Amino acid sequence: MAISSNVRSKSFPSMQHPQAAHVDEQLTRLRSSEAASSSSICQRLSNLQDLHESLEKLLRLPITQQALSQDQIEKLLDGSLKILDLCNVAKDVLSQMKEGLKEIQSILRRKRGDLSAEVKKYLASRKFLKKSFQKVIKNLKVCQNNDESLVVFGEAEAVTIALFESMFSFMSGSKACGKWSLVSKLMNTNKATCEAEENEFTMVDSEFQSEKSLKAEDVQNLESCIQDLEDGIESLSKSLIKYRVSILNI
Template sequence: MAVSFHVRSKSYPSRQHPQAAHVNEQLTRLRSSETASSSSICQRLINLQDLHDSLEKMIRLSVTNQALSQDKIEKLLDGSIKILDLCNIAKDGLSQMKESLKEIQSVVRRKRGDLSAEVKKYISSRNILKKSFQKVLRSLKTSQNKNNNYEPLAVFGEAEAVTIALFESLFSFMSGSKSCSKWSMVSKMMSQSKVTCEAEANEFKRVDLEIQSEKSLKVEEVHNLESCIQDLEDGIESLSKSLIKYRVSILNI
């Protein structure tokens, strides 16, 4: 659905504000990126940061101020704090996993210490985090059924929706879900070769599988997961800063 923000005058027909047109272009790019690889999610986090920087500029326009009622301002504030909460949950989860991985990697590299104990701690931590992520995902799906009407500034509602959709992908990704992309499903139908979800296991899932058997645990896979976690942390941190700036501009109206 196309979203728009129009400036009206008595003499001229309605036309889309340039800043709103730019936001619409950013939303279109975000909606079209559906793959759930680490690089894709990191890029979408960057795009979301740019989107909220653009929304912050849009908020500061006098014409936007005039169109926002107190009720709409409250909805924007509620939406921004909800997304900041999601950022904090994701950052906390990533931080816990990173610390556990450092302990495992230290034991593997030095070839001394109790690897079995560190693996058990990691598995226990992962199970707790997976349950936490699943709880968040259920909460997000429930909240999607609620009507968030931002008219006439529907662009803000669309921005919130694509941001929450990204976090759904992120929490599923961090859980190590075996979800095939649409392209994989097409490949299965069009090619004689087998294309399986397992072949697409992400960094989290690969380490989860390997860590069950200490003998097959590969330092490279642990390192890849650490790099993935760092990239996600950086992306979420940058998005958080843009969201805070965006929220401050809403509060200043």
Template sequence: MAVSFHVRSNSYPSRQHPQAAHVDEQLTRLRSSETSSSSSICQRLSDLQDLHDSLEKMIRLSVTNQALSQDQIEKLLGGSIKILDLCNLAKDGLSQMKESLKEIQSIVRRKRGNLSAEVKKYLASRKFLKKSFQKVLKSLKTSQNKNNDALAVFGEAEAVTVALFETIFSFMSGSKACGKWSVVSKMMSQSIVTCEAEANEFTRVDLELQSEKSLKVENVQILESCIQDLEEGIESLSKSLIKYRVSVLNI
């Protein structure tokens, strides 16, 4: 017997399972929420953790077990692996940046050590990471149109999760408009002020280092806090995904 788990509420008959209705509500909130800042990204990570906890409970329902074919199970497992890989890529990048920032902050505070060398090391690392993030974003855009014919609710959950990681990698890469500096733009203070106003936590520190301004320790601390929050959010989501994956494997 086939069971429908379409995501739109009006697709459900009166016998809709309460757990499916709860997942539907969570997806509706996620579709309507925005991710324009680090705090909104962290909130969305938390919401996605809750969503996958709910999906894990749905997976364990006998009615869901009966509705899933072997091919659909394989697709759910493949989707979970893809998202876990994205989690690991993001965590590795964040960890690398955090360690470099700690060294820079230590040199600034102690006023000892080769700050210029450490800054060059950090910027080189950032350049490499940005290229890596752009490759990931390109691969996500290439694969995002592939159809997932597993139960619709699981397919949409995967889609909104992947979409968030597109936002995360773009956010860590920084604003495209302010990512590179020409000789002219460095000489135009108005351009620098405008760019800084539009910058996120990652770009703001990049700009201070690239433009050879005096690095503000408070901005480094803000970025470190942002990285810590993102790491914790991604780690929590990873744990929920692993639990979800185990339940799929147990079908």
């Protein structure tokens, strides 16, 4: 979905404005990116942080503030709250997983303790979390906004939610995409690339199901992956809070 000046209201900054053009460039880059690995997901989280910092600057422009009605401001607030909720869900899940892995790592290092019991506990937790992911993903909806003054903000919300859907699928080991409706269209998702691939999460799941192949190095890699995702989500959360404060200040 291209953003151009001919779909904007006269009062809203056109894409000729440097800040608006910068936001459009960031959206284009995010739409074309793929989230097939933890590193690419972390990079997209970083790009989303930059995007919301740019949106926050766009909101501070007098011409932007003059173009937004109270109803539009409420829509922006609702959207930002939805994404912050996703950040909190992701942080809670990653924190739970990290705690379980720390206990397993401790047993592996000390070579004493009930490893089998901890592994079963971790796998049971993973099973519950996967169901939670499926529920969250099912409830993710992006409503196409035909309001000319909110097009750029609506696209930002769509690509952000698409990232969380990719991340939750990556963490659960399920297919990276499904019936995304608007999100699929915005992200130009290729269904051929949507098959589940082995990653840090699925690799450790597989090893835990067959303890004979368990590798401490893979558990460590997963812990590092989780830490990277936590850091990226935390940074994005801070930018979203700043963005939300700017909306409230209008």
